[in-house]
Amino acid sequence: xxxxxxxxxxxxxxxxxxxxxxxxxxxxxxxxxxxxxxxxxxxxxxxxxxxxxxxxxxxxxxxxxxxxxxxxxxxxxxxxxxxxxxxxxxxxxxxxxxxxxxxxxxxxxxxxxxxxxxxxxxxxxxxxxxxxxxxxxxxxxxxxxxxxxxxxxxxxxxxxxxxxxxxxxxxxxxxxxxxxxxxxxxxxxxxxxxxxxxxxxxxxxxxxxxxxxxxxxxxxxxxxxxxxxxxxxxxxxxxxxxxxxxxxxxxxxxxxxxxxxxxxxxxxxxxxxxxxxxxxxxxxxxxxxxxxxxxxxxxxxxxxxxxxxxxxxxxxxxxxxxxxxxxxxxxxxxxxxxxxxxxxxxxxxxxxxxxxxxxxxxxxxxxxxxxxxxxxxxxxxxxxxxxxxxxxxxxxxxxxxxxxxxxxxxxxxxxxxxxxxxxxxxxxxxxxxxxxxxxxxxxxxxxxxxxxxxxxxxxxxxxxxxxxxxxxxx
Amino acid sequence: xxxxxxxxxxxxxxxxxxxxxxxxxxxxxxxxxxxxxxxxxxxxxxxxxxxxxxxxxxxxxxxxxxxxxxxxxxxxxxxxxxxxxxxxxxxxxxxxxxxxxxxxxxxxxxxxxxxxxxxxxxxxxxxxxxxxxxxxxxxxxxxxxxxxxxxxxxxxxxxxxxxxxxxxxxxxxxxxxxxxxxxxxxxxxxxxxxxxxxxxxxxxxxxxxxxxxxxxxxxxxxxxxxxxxxxxxxxxxxxxxxxxxxxxxxxxxxxxxxxxxxxxxxxxxxxxxxxxxxxxxxxxxxxxxxxxxxxxxxxxxxxxxxxxxxxxxxxxxxxxxxxxxxxxxxxxxxxxx
Numbered sequence: 001x002x003x004x005x006x007x008x009x010x011x012x013x014x015x016x017x018x019x020x021x022x023x024x025x026x027x028x029x030x031x032x033x034x035x036x037x038x039x040x041x042x043x044x045x046x047x048x049x050x051x052x053x054x055x056x057x058x059x060x061x062x063x064x065x066x067x068x069x070x071x072x073x074x075x076x077x078x079x080x081x082x083x084x085x086x087x088x089x090x091x092x093x094x095x096x097x098x099x100x101x102x103x104x105x106x107x108x109x110x111x112x113x114x115x116x117x118x119x120x121x122x123x124x125x126x127x128x129x130x131x132x133x134x135x136x137x138x139x140x141x142x143x144x145x146x147x148x149x150x151x152x153x154x155x156x157x158x159x160x161x162x163x164x165x166x167x168x169x170x171x172x173x174x175x176x177x178x179x180x181x182x183x184x185x186x187x188x189x190x191x192x193x194x195x196x197x198x199x200x201x202x203x204x205x206x207x208x209x210x211x212x213x214x215x216x217x218x219x220x221x222x223x224x225x226x227x228x229x230x231x232x233x234x235x236x237x238x239x240x241x242x243x244x245x246x247x248x249x250x251x252x253x254x255x256x257x258x259x260x261x262x263x264x265x266x267x268x269x270x271x272x273x274x275x276x277x278x279x280x281x282x283x284x285x286x287x288x289x290x291x292x293x294x295x296x297x298x299x300x301x302x303x304x305x306x307x308x309x310x311x312x313x314x315x316x317x318x319x320x321x322x323x324x325x326x327x328x329x330x331x332x333x334x335x336x337x338x339x340x341x342x343x344x345x346x347x348x349x350x351x352x353x354x355x356x357x358x359x360x361x362x363x364x365x366x367x368x369x370x371x372x373x374x375x376x377x378x379x380x381x382x383x384x385x386x387x388x389x390x391x392x393x394x395x396x397x398x399x400x401x402x403x404x405x406x407x408x409x410x411x412x413x414x415x416x417x418x419x420x421x422x423x424x425x426x427x428x429x430x431x432x433x434x435x436x437x438x439x440x441x442x443x444x445x446x447x448x449x450x451x452x453x454x455x456x457x458x459x460x461x462x463x464x465x466x467x468x469x470x471x472x473x474x
Numbered sequence: 475x476x477x478x479x480x481x482x483x484x485x486x487x488x489x490x491x492x493x494x495x496x497x498x499x500x501x502x503x504x505x506x507x508x509x510x511x512x513x514x515x516x517x518x519x520x521x522x523x524x525x526x527x528x529x530x531x532x533x534x535x536x537x538x539x540x541x542x543x544x545x546x547x548x549x550x551x552x553x554x555x556x557x558x559x560x561x562x563x564x565x566x567x568x569x570x571x572x573x574x575x576x577x578x579x580x581x582x583x584x585x586x587x588x589x590x591x592x593x594x595x596x597x598x599x600x601x602x603x604x605x606x607x608x609x610x611x612x613x614x615x616x617x618x619x620x621x622x623x624x625x626x627x628x629x630x631x632x633x634x635x636x637x638x639x640x641x642x643x644x645x646x647x648x649x650x651x652x653x654x655x656x657x658x659x660x661x662x663x664x665x666x667x668x669x670x671x672x673x674x675x676x677x678x679x680x681x682x683x684x685x686x687x688x689x690x691x692x693x694x695x696x697x698x699x700x701x702x703x704x705x706x707x708x709x710x711x712x713x714x715x716x717x718x719x720x721x722x723x724x725x726x727x728x729x730x731x732x733x734x735x736x737x738x739x740x741x742x743x744x745x746x747x748x749x750x751x752x753x754x755x756x757x758x759x760x761x762x763x764x765x766x767x768x769x770x771x772x773x774x775x776x777x778x779x780x781x782x783x784x785x786x787x788x789x790x791x792x793x794x795x796x797x798x799x800x801x802x803x804x805x806x807x808x809x810x811x
Contacts, residue, residue, distance in 0.1 A: 069580065072533070073573055073576050073577065074573075075540070076536070076539065076540055076569065076572060076573075077569050077573070079540045079543045079544050079547075080543050080558060080565055080569060082547065082554075083543070083546075083547065083554045083555060083557070083558030083559070084558045084559060084562050084565055084566065087554075087555040087556070087558060087559045087624060087625065088555065088623075088624060090547060090551055090554050090555045090558075091551050091552050091554075091555035091556075091623055091624070093551075094547055094548065094550075094551020094552075094554060094555070094771055094775075095551060095771035095772050095774075095775040096775070097547075098544075098547040098548025098549070098551055098554075098771060098775065098779075099548045099771075099775050099776075099778045099779040101544055101547060101548065102544045102545060102547070102548040102779050102782070102783070103779070103782055104544075105540050105541055105544040106541075106782055106783065106786045106787075107786075109537050109540070109541065109786070109790060110786050110789065110790060165772070167552075167623065168623075169551070169771075171771075171772045171774065171775070172772070172774045172775055172778065173774075175774075175778055403555075403558070403559035403562075403624075403625070404559055404621075404624050404625050404626070405559055405562060405629065406628070406629050408629075409562055409563065409629040413562070413563070413566040416566065416570055417566075417570070420570050420573060420574065424573055424574065424577050427577065427581060428577065431581075431584060
C-alpha cells in the first residue's frame with residue numbers, strides 16, 4: 001500500500017465513523033430528554049389529575065417510540081464499527097473501554113427488555129403506580145446509557161487509571177479513576193443538559209406550531225409553556241456548565257482550547273477573544289479577525305492580563321484541524337445564547353401575560369426547533385475533532401488506530417451507509433414530523449395495540465390483551 | 475500453586491459469548507427465516523400472520539447480537555480487532571441488511587400504500603443478513619491471515635467456495651427455523667404452506683450440514699485432529715450420530731403433523747451443528763491462529779464485566795422466557811392480541 005492510499009483509508013474510515021456516529025447521536029440526544037419529559041408529564045398527571053398531562057404524555061409517547069427505535073437501529077452499527085474501522089484502537093483500548101461499553105449494552109438491553117414495553121403498551125394493563133415506575137426506569141435507563149458511553153468518550157479525551165502491558169494495550173489499574181476520569185463529570189452534565197435543551201426546543205416548536213394555528217389549544221399551550229420554562233431555567237445553567245467544561249478542557253487539553261479560540265500566537269499579557277474571523281492554518285493566523293482585547297484571558301483565566309499559550313508552542317503535527325474546531329465551537333455557542341435569548345423573551349412575555357399571544361415568539365420558537373440538534377452536533381464536532389490527531393489523547397494517534405483496510409473497501413461501504421441512512425432515517429424523521437403535525441387533543445389515542453413497534457424489545461405481557469394468554473397453547 | 479484466574483475467566487467468557495451468539499443465531503434465526511419465506515407466502519392474511527408471529531420478540535432477539543459484539547470487544551479485544559477487519563464486507567452488509575429489515579418491519583404497517591416494496595425490503599434485508607452471517611462463519615473457519623496483532627489479508631479474502639457454502643447453508647437453515655416456527659405458531663393456509671416449506675428446507679438443511687461437515691476437516695489439520703484423534707473420537711462421533719437421529723425424528727414429527735416438535739428438533743439440529751463447530755474451534759477464538767487466552771483482556775477487565783453480566787443476563791433470560799411463554803399458541807392476522 002502506498003502512503004497516499006494509507007492516508008485515504010484513514011480519512012475515509014474517519015468519515016464513515018463520523019457519519020454513522022453523527023446519525024446515531026441525534027436520536028439518543030432527543031430520547032434522553034424526551035424520556036425525562038414523559039416522566040414529568042406522567043408525574044404531573046398523577047399529582048394533579050389534570051387531563052391535559054396524560055394527553056400530552058400519549059402524544060409524545062408515540063414520537064418517543066419512533067425516535068428510540070431509530071436510536072436502537074443506528075446503535076447496532078456502532079457496536080461493530082469500532083472493530084471494522086478502528087481495529088488497532090480496539091485491540092489497544094479493549095481491556096479498558098470494552099467493559100464500559102459492555103455495561104452500556106447491558107443497561108440498554110435491561111431497559112429495553114424490562115420496562116420499555118410496559119411504558120409503551122402497558123397504560124391500561126398495569127396499575128398507574130407501576131406504569132409510572134416503568135416510565136421513570138426508562139428515563140433513568142437512558143441516563144445510564146449516557147453515563148457509560150460518555151465515560152468511554154471522556155476517557156479517550158482525558159485517559160486516567162490505566163497501565164500499559166507488554167503487548168502495548170492499555171489495561172485497567174483503577175476502575176474508579178477510569179470511569180470518573182477528569183473530564184467525565186463535566187462532559188456528562190454538559191451532554192445531559194444539552195439533551196434536555198434539545199428536547200425542550202423540539203417540544204416548544206411543536207407547541208408553537210399549533211399555537212400559531214389554534215391559539216386556544218390547551219395541549220399546545222401546556223407544552224409550549226413547559227418548554228419555555230425549561231429553556232429559561234436550563235439555558236443559563238448550560239452556559240455555566242459549558243464554561244466549567246471549557247476550563248476543564250484548558251487544564252487537560254489546552255491545544256483543543258487554542259484551536260477553539262483561534263489562538264495561533266501566544267499572548268504573554270492577556271489574550272483577545274476572537275469573535276469571528278477566518279482561521280488560516282497555513283499562515284497560522286486568523287484573517288479578518290474581530291477581537292475583544294483580553295477577554296479570552298478573562299474568561300479562561302479570570303484575569304485580564306493572564307498569559308495564554310498559543311499553537312505556536314505546539315508542533316504542527318499535533319494540531320487539530322483548527323478551522324473546523326473554531327467554527328463548530330462558534331456555532332454551538334451562538335445557538336446556546338440564542339436559546340438563552342428565547343428563554344428570556346418567553347419570561348418577559350409570560351410576565352406580561354402574553355405568552356400565548358405573541359406570534360413572533362412562537363415563530364422564533366418554531367425556527368429554533370431543530371437548533372438543539374445542530375448545537376449537539378457542533379459541540380460533538382468541537383470536542384472530537386479537537387481531540388485530533390489522537391484517538392486516546394496524547395497517547396494513541398488516529399493514524400495508528402485505524403484498521404488495516406484498503407481505501408476502496410471503506411469508500412464503498414461509506415457510500416452504502418450514506419444511501420441507506422438517508423433513505424431509512426429520512427423515512428423515520430418524516431414519520432415523526434407527520435406525528436407532530438397533528439395537534440394534541442383531549443382523548444389523545446395512545447399507541448395502537450397490535451401495531452408492532454420497533455423499539456419495544458421483547459414485548460411484555462401488558463402489551464397483549466389479558467384474554468389472549470389465558471388461552472391454552474396450541 | 476494457585477489456580478490461574480485468567481484461564482478460568484477466559485473460558486467463562488468464551489462460554490458467555492458463545493451462548494450469546496447461539497441465542498442470537500436460533501432466535502434471530504427463526505425471524506430472519508420468516509423474512510426469507512415471505513415470497514412463499516401470499517400477500518395479505520398469510521404474510522400479516524407470519525409477521526405477527528415474530529413481532530413481539532424479534533427486536534429482543536437481535537439485541538443478543540450487540541451483546542455478542544460488545545462482549546467480544548471487552549473480553550477478547552485482540553480477536554475483535556482481527557476478525558472484524560478481516561470480515562469487513564460481510565459484516566457491513568449484515569448491518570445494512572438488518573437495518574433494512576428492521577425498519578421494513580415497522581414501515582410496512584405504517585405505510586400500507588408501499589407495503590409490497592417494504593415486503594421486498596424485508597425479505598432482501600433478511601437474505602443479505604443471513605447470507606453475510608453464514609459467509610462470516612465460513613471465512614472464520616477457513617482461516618484468517620494474521621500479521622502481528624492485526625489482520626494481514628486482503629479485503630476479498632473472505633470470499634471462497636467454502637464461505638459461500640456456509641453462507642447458503644445458513645440461509646437454508648434459517649429458512650427451516652422460520653418454516654417450523656410458522657408451523658408451530660400459525661393455522662390454516664399459512665401453516666399448510668409453512669409445513670410444505672419445512673419439508674423442503676429440512677432436506678436442504680441436512681444436505682448442507684453434511685457438506686459443511688465433510689469439508690471442514692480438510693480446511694485445517696487441527697480440525698481433523700480434534701475430530702478424529704483417539705480416544706476423543708468416541709465423544710466427537712456422538713455429534714454426527716445425534717444429527718442422524720435428530721433428522722429422522724424431525725421428518726417423523728413433520729410427517730405426523732406435530733405442532734411444536736419440528737421447531738424444537740430443528741433447534742436441536744442447530745445446537746448439534748454449533749457443538750460440532752465448538753469441537754473444531756475450541757480453544758481458539760480466531761480459528762487456527764489465536765487462542766482465547768492469547769486474545770483475553772486482563773482479569774481486572776473480565777471480572778469487572780462479569781459482575782454486571784452475572785446479574786443482568788439471568789434477569790434478561792428470565793424475562794425473555796416469560797415473554798415467549800406469554801406469546802405461546804397460535805397467532806392471527808389481526809395484530810398479536
